[in-house]
Amino acid sequence: MKPLSPTDQLFLWLEKRQQPMHVGGLQLFSFPEGAPDDYVAQLAEQLRRHTQVTTPFDRRLDTRLAQPVWVHDEHLDLEHHFRFEALPTPGRIRELLTFVSAEHSHLMDRERPLWEFHLIEGLGERQFAVYIKVHHALVDGISAMRMIQQMLTTNPAERDMPPIWDLPVRAGRDDGDDGPSLWRSVGHLLGESGKQLGTVPTVARELLRTINDARKDPAYDSIFHAPRSILNQKITGSRRFAAQSYSLDRIKAVCHAFHTTVNDVVTAMCATALRTYLMNQDALPAKPLIAMVPVSLRKDDSSEGNQVGVILANLHTDEPDAAVRLTRIHQGIQTAKDRYATMSSEEIINYTALTLAPAAFHLLTGMAPKWQTYNVVISNVPGPKETCYWNGARLEGMYPVSIAMDRLALNMTLTSYNGQVEFGLVGCRRTLPSLQRMLDYLEDGLAELERAAGL
Amino acid sequence: MKPLSPTDQLFLWLEKRQQPMHVGGLQLFSFPEGAPDDYVAQLAEQLRRHTQVTTPFDRRLDTRLAQPVWVHDEHLDLEHHFRFEALPTPGRIRELLTFVSAEHSHLMDRERPLWEFHLIEGLGERQFAVYIKVHHALVDGISAMRMIQQMLTTNPAERDMPPIWDLPVRAGRDDGDDGPSLWRSVGHLLGESGKQLGTVPTVARELLRTINDARKDPAYDSIFHAPRSILNQKITGSRRFAAQSYSLDRIKAVCHAFHTTVNDVVTAMCATALRTYLMNQDALPAKPLIAMVPVSLRKDDSSEGNQVGVILANLHTDEPDAAVRLTRIHQGIQTAKDRYATMSSEEIINYTALTLAPAAFHLLTGMAPKWQTYNVVISNVPGPKETCYWNGARLEGMYPVSIAMDRLALNMTLTSYNGQVEFGLVGCRRTLPSLQRMLDYLEDGLAELERAAGL
Numbered sequence: 001m002k003p004l005s006p007t008d009q010l011f012l013w014l015e016k017r018q019q020p021m022h023v024g025g026l027q028l029f030s031f032p033e034g035a036p037d038d039y040v041a042q043l044a045e046q047l048r049r050h051t052q053v054t055t056p057f058d059r060r061l062d063t064r065l066a067q068p069v070w071v072h073d074e075h076l077d078l079e080h081h082f083r084f085e086a087l088p089t090p091g092r093i094r095e096l097l098t099f100v101s102a103e104h105s106h107l108m109d110r111e112r113p114l115w116e117f118h119l120i121e122g123l124g125e126r127q128f129a130v131y132i133k134v135h136h137a138l139v140d141g142i143s144a145m146r147m148i149q150q151m152l153t154t155n156p157a158e159r160d161m162p163p164i165w166d167l168p169v170r171a172g173r174d175d176g177d178d179g180p181s182l183w184r185s186v187g188h189l190l191g192e193s194g195k196q197l198g199t200v201p202t203v204a205r206e207l208l209r210t211i212n213d214a215r216k217d218p219a220y221d222s223i224f225h226a227p228r229s230i231l232n233q234k235i236t237g238s239r240r241f242a243a244q245s246y247s248l249d250r251i252k253a254v255c256h257a258f259h260t261t262v263n264d265v266v267t268a269m270c271a272t273a274l275r276t277y278l279m280n281q282d283a284l285p286a287k288p289l290i291a292m293v294p295v296s297l298r299k300d301d302s303s304e305g306n307q308v309g310v311i312l313a314n315l316h317t318d319e320p321d322a323a324v325r326l327t328r329i330h331q332g333i334q335t336a337k338d339r340y341a342t343m344s345s346e347e348i349i350n351y352t353a354l355t356l357a358p359a360a361f362h363l364l365t366g367m368a369p370k371w372q373t374y375n376v377v378i379s380n381v382p383g384p385k386e387t388c389y390w391n392g393a394r395l396e397g398m399y400p401v402s403i404a405m406d407r408l409a410l411n412m413t414l415t416s417y418n419g420q421v422e423f424g425l426v427g428c429r430r431t432l433p434s435l436q437r438m439l440d441y442l443e444d445g446l447a448e449l450e451r452a453a454g455l
Numbered sequence: 456m457k458p459l460s461p462t463d464q465l466f467l468w469l470e471k472r473q474q475p476m477h478v479g480g481l482q483l484f485s486f487p488e489g490a491p492d493d494y495v496a497q498l499a500e501q502l503r504r505h506t507q508v509t510t511p512f513d514r515r516l517d518t519r520l521a522q523p524v525w526v527h528d529e530h531l532d533l534e535h536h537f538r539f540e541a542l543p544t545p546g547r548i549r550e551l552l553t554f555v556s557a558e559h560s561h562l563m564d565r566e567r568p569l570w571e572f573h574l575i576e577g578l579g580e581r582q583f584a585v586y587i588k589v590h591h592a593l594v595d596g597i598s599a600m601r602m603i604q605q606m607l608t609t610n611p612a613e614r615d616m617p618p619i620w621d622l623p624v625r626a627g628r629d630d631g632d633d634g635p636s637l638w639r640s641v642g643h644l645l646g647e648s649g650k651q652l653g654t655v656p657t658v659a660r661e662l663l664r665t666i667n668d669a670r671k672d673p674a675y676d677s678i679f680h681a682p683r684s685i686l687n688q689k690i691t692g693s694r695r696f697a698a699q700s701y702s703l704d705r706i707k708a709v710c711h712a713f714h715t716t717v718n719d720v721v722t723a724m725c726a727t728a729l730r731t732y733l734m735n736q737d738a739l740p741a742k743p744l745i746a747m748v749p750v751s752l753r754k755d756d757s758s759e760g761n762q763v764g765v766i767l768a769n770l771h772t773d774e775p776d777a778a779v780r781l782t783r784i785h786q787g788i789q790t791a792k793d794r795y796a797t798m799s800s801e802e803i804i805n806y807t808a809l810t811l812a813p814a815a816f817h818l819l820t821g822m823a824p825k826w827q828t829y830n831v832v833i834s835n836v837p838g839p840k841e842t843c844y845w846n847g848a849r850l851e852g853m854y855p856v857s858i859a860m861d862r863l864a865l866n867m868t869l870t871s872y873n874g875q876v877e878f879g880l881v882g883c884r885r886t887l888p889s890l891q892r893m894l895d896y897l898e899d900g901l902a903e904l905e906r907a908a909g910l
Contacts, residue, residue: 017562017564017565018564018565018566038544040543040544041543041544041545044543044544075885077693077884077885077888079553080693080884083553083557084543085541085543085554086540086541086542086543086544086577087541088495088496088499088539088540088541088576088577089493089495089496089499089541089576090496098534098538099540102538105564106561106562107472107561107562109472109473109560109691109692109693110472110473110692111473111691111692111693111885112691112693112885121543121544122541122543122577236564236566236567237564237565237566238532238535238564238566238567429532429535430530430532430566430567
């Protein structure tokens with residue numbers, strides 16, 4: 001038995017029918033050489049034999065003395081969690097994304113450990129996919145990514161590898177509070193009141209007071225400049241997931257030409273994609289969109305957990321010239337990073353929490369505040385650099401599947417893997433129609449910069 | 456715009472995370488002769504072209520003046536409702552039932568019309584399946600069955616047949632209150648208070664008063680004799696669906712031998728299945744289980760709607776001898792029917808409502824009353840007698856997928872089709888482990904009676 005941390009409770013509290021709070025990961029594999037045609041069915045059989053389930057995947061929610069706790073599930077039904085499924089004809093990536101969109105829209109059963117592992121056959125030429133879904137209260141996005149990496153190997157000859165739910169428990173992994181979490185910053189801001197989610201009105205009042213104080217403070221004024229946009233509406237329960245890989249070499253060539261970082265270029269690609277998408281919807285705000293970009297601020301290797309800060313990146317979506325846009329985005333991010341370098345840990349926590357506060361206030365109260373601190377989340381999660389394998393099957397791509405929320409209808413999360421930048425876009429399907437077109441607009445954004453650089 | 460009837464509101468009100476209130480139907484088809492291997496994919500393409508959606512499938516929920524209403528969905532996204540999916544290897548009935556179990560566990564998106572149509576390929580030898588899921592607030596089980604029949608034809612040559620969401624609207628179909636509904640009986644019992652679901656405490660108080668009065672009345676005493684059993688626990692959100700066809704000829708042969716009706720024999724099969732299942736769980740109550748069996752009471756053809764009554768069938772699960780059990784079940788049902796014959800319409804409504812009242816009270820208040828009027832629902836929905844086709848594909852079987860509820864963890868619904876009796880069992884997967892074994896126990900129940908009859 002383990003009490004839920006305030007942050008974990010927050011994710012349960014925020015969850016509602018039209019706002020599931022689980023994160024996911026999609027991995028694309030190709031068959032090992034010489035594997036039989038029914039390779040995936042054989043793999044399913046093999047996985048079904050892993051009836052041992054290690055922490056945290058054995059945990060289900062319970063209540064003790066009116067407090068939510070994690071308990072070991074005595075009656076874990078692996079068939080509920082491990083699902084062998086198939087794509088319909090013609091089994092393209094399109095059918096896979098449709099499948100993940102539907103699955104990512106479904107709430108999980110709170111009577112059971114909050115995770116699902118979907119093994120998906122019927123994909124193209126001797127490929128298959130794995131879609132892992134975990135509630136954010138159980139595992140945060142970064143930890144989930146770490147566990148997925150732990151499941152993989154760089155050795156193509158290795159076999160008998162366990163699935164994610166049967167990994168050996170590592171020291172420290174059991175502690176739900178060791179991972180980096182932006183949400184925890186909100187908890188810090190609130191101090192003690194954040195530990196009592198039962199008293200939401202108190203927490204919300206505290207948030208409101210802090211926000212109002214900050215808005216009067218010139219030091220924090222720049223936080224409250226995001227325009228209103230269609231990205232910042234109430235959402236429905238249906239998701240659209242879109243994912244694609246982009247060549248890291250191409251992105252790096254643009255970096256060199258413009259003397260920017262990889263992160264600047266992918267942020268500029270997102271800016272172009274958003275600009276084109278919103279213009280096509282006749283909904284581009286006159287003021288530039290602001291992206292919330294979580295960044296790691298770790299200065300040394302001494303601490304196990306990462307320190308996470310938030311950059312409010314001006315995306316300059318009002319600027320028609322792609323090269324100018326990239327340069328300005330680069331300057332903005334650089335300025336924010338420089339500012340962080342001069343800040344103490346406490347100042348960083350305060351700044352981060354203030355940035356998140358309006359969204360937290362809205363999520364907790366359902367009231368729509370007039371101030372929007374950012375329009376979209378663009379998150380970059382580190383991934384493996386080398387070619388990875390799972391039981392001999394080569395990992396071709398891995399895509400994050402994150403959370404859309406009320407007033408934050410779109411989440412753009414990316415990771416890097418083996419010379420690729422892997423984008424996963426999650427959005428409310430009704431608020432943001434034809435979201436999948438953004439994949440082409442991301443490509444257009446990169447091509448535009450290549451042309452501007454004369455590449 | 457059309458206000459929701461009190462009954463429709465009831466289904467929305469009763470729905471919660473672990474208790475979805477949708478009904479479903481599973482149809483099994485074989486390919487038309489000479490159809491190509493990618494027949495189902497071609498069918499999917501054809502169905503996607505039916506972008507016109509007729510009433511009630513175009514309706515979504517909205518609120519006007521604080522009252523729930525149905526409105527026409529201006530932005531209906533067919534891709535959300537029509538889903539082309541596939542079974543994993545080896546594509547047996549077992550994989551199909553696993554698929555339907557998972558899909559039937561998912562809540563639907565309330566921002567959209569509350570229905571889904573799943574076209575499923577990858578089933579055995581040139582077969583495919585259709586799983587239709589509709590919220591009970593939109594369409595009740597009998598109406599859904601009627602619409603499915605309207606989608607079919609007895610002519611194997613007919614092509615270009617519309618799917619269920621594009622059927623021509625028939626006069627009368629628009630009126631949500633014309634179908635038979637047991638739930639409406641509860642509304643009748645409550646009179647005006649039943650029309651104001653906003654005041655649930657009032658409704659519940661009224662129910663409690665009525666139940667307590669009835670328990671003192673010797674005429675209604677027999678209603679409150681069901682034992683407590685594991686079937687009558689709180690449920691979780693995961694469902695297990697199990698389905699199988701049984702030969703009507705075999706069942707009729709038993710009928711003739713014992714001078715009973717088909718319905719008596721299928722009820723006796725259910726009794727045996729429940730007895731065996733509960734004995735294996737070491738959970739058979741000493742007192743016999745009571746089944747709630749909805750029956751049609753229409754005496755003439757003058758009225759469009761069916762009058763529905765409820766028989767509380769004693770299943771004699773304490774009786775070890777199968778033949779004795781069948782005879783007693785037959786006598787019990789006959790006595791109940793005879794009693795109905797002497798009752799006025801008003802008396803029938805009162806009796807039915809009283810039978811349902813304890814379950815309704817529990818569902819509305821979450822409080823577990825001490826009185827259980829029945830342990831399980833066994834429902835027989837009329838189906839087509841002749842071989843049916845859909846676009847040339849022969850219908851091989853059709854199975855109802857109904858609702859499990861708190862304290863009614865198992866629903867046994869059956870229908871008849873083309874010389875078969877088609878059972879669909881829906882249960883809470885955690886409360887009732889290995890529910891699928893009941894299919895074998897139903898068969899055992901039939902075989903036992905055949906032996907007893909010397910067949």
